[in-house]
Amino acid sequence: MWAKIMQEFADSPAQARVVRFLLENGFGVSAEGRITCNGIEIPATHIAREIGIDRRVVDATARRILTMGPAAEIFSLMRATPDLSRVAGFLKLTVITILPRDAHEKGIVGAVVGVLAAHDLAIRQIFVNDPYLSESPKLVVVLDEPLPLGVIEKLRALPHVQQLII
Incomplete structure (x- = not known):
């Protein structure tokens, strides 16, 4: 499934970086298209700064995820756990x-x-x-x-x- 999700973003390396970052950190996407960590919204500017891209790419990636059917559900259920x-x-x-x-x-x-x-x-x-x-x-x-x-x-x-x- 991960390969399928990453393949969906093959046309946009910047959005693929956002998706990889979200998956690596257990971050989700809310129904409103906001990046979340265990239900708490994370500002797109913070994600963008961490991975060195524009905030608008983060927002566009979150909105795109919501259009992806099963991937949207996966991201709505993602949770981070303490290390x-x-x-x-x-x-x-x-x-x-x-x-x-x-x-x-x-x-x-x-x-x-x-x-x-x-x-x-x-x-x-x-x-x-x-x-x-x-x-x-x-x-x-x-x-x-x-x-x-x-x-x-x-x-x-x-x-x-x-x-x-x-």
């Missing part, structure tokens, strides 16, 4: 970031969760970048506790893992 990895130090949580060899490959999350479950580790949050939307997709796992010995080696040994960051 605990950014505040993990304050909360004394452990963060594992995994850069996959091929993010389109199946079983990456399952393999990582399998290793963590085998060591009876409580997962607080898992965040995965969509490989169709992100230039550098990754899997981020937030745990309540430090990693016991041997877990890092087992995660690194997974065939899906290109790089592991703790």
